[in-house]
Amino acid sequence: MDIEKDIKQIENFVRSLKKTDIVELVWEKDGQKLGFKKDENCLSSQQESRLKLRKTRNEEQVKTEEGSSLPAENNYKTIKSKMVGTFYIAATADNTNYVNEGAEVKTGQKICVIEAMKVMREIKIDEDAKIIKVLIENGHPVEYGQDMFLIEPVIRENDVSADKGKTNNKGTTD
Numbered sequence: 001m002d003i004e005k006d007i008k009q010i011e012n013f014v015r016s017l018k019k020t021d022i023v024e025l026v027w028e029k030d031g032q033k034l035g036f037k038k039d040e041n042c043l044s045s046q047q048e049s050r051l052k053l054r055k056t057r058n059e060e061q062v063k064t065e066e067g068s069s070l071p072a073e074n075n076y077k078t079i080k081s082k083m084v085g086t087f088y089i090a091a092t093a094d095n096t097n098y099v100n101e102g103a104e105v106k107t108g109q110k111i112c113v114i115e116a117m118k119v120m121r122e123i124k125i126d127e128d129a130k131i132i133k134v135l136i137e138n139g140h141p142v143e144y145g146q147d148m149f150l151i152e153p154v155i156r157e158n159d160v161s162a163d164k165g166k167t168n169n170k171g172t173t174d
Contacts, residue, residue: 006029010034024037024084024144025037025084026083026084026116026117028117028119074152075152075153076132076150076151076152077129077150077151077152077153078135078147078148078149078150078151079111079123079125079147079148079149079151080145080146080147080148081114081142081143081144081145081146081147081148082123082144083114083116083121083142083144084116084141084142084143084144085114085115085116085121085141085142086114086115086116086139086140086141086142087112087113087114087136087137087138087139087140087141087142087148088112088113088114088115088120088138088139089112089134089136089138090138091113093138097138098110098111098112098113099111099112099131099134099149100131100134101131101132101133101134102130102131102132103130103131104128104129104130104131104154105125105128105129105130105131106125106128107125107126107127107128108124108125109124109125110122110123110124111123111124111125111131111149112148112149114142123148125151127153127154128153128154128155129151129152129153129154130151130152130154131149131150131151132149132150132151132152133149133150134148134149135147135148135149135150136148
């Protein structure tokens, strides 16, 4: 039966997943999606150490080329991956990047693509910002929750002036 074959395939898939340090994975077949997520409390010590090492490497990527950390008084944020897949900063190797370090981007602008199971998902930014650092290399794997970009939110002049005329909760203007 086809169902028995699918069940055996899923069981094999889960067994294979248990042997890796992947925490979450979505599997799609014939339009049907199936998600797997490990309880991080159930990780083996080896998987836990690999996960800690990966987090440490991500933190080290935030450091500048000179080796010094970014200033503590900045208001930098990170954009995290919401899925597992392959990170692409450009449509093809020959194309220009969607964004570059130092570029200012506007809300809703495409900043990268993550490919998973032959499906390309566009990732758009949620706020106006300046790209400080791209933390993942083009074509490299990205994990769920992994930092992809270091950004600095941009406050535009018209945003500040629009707030000045608003009434505060005391009934007076600021």
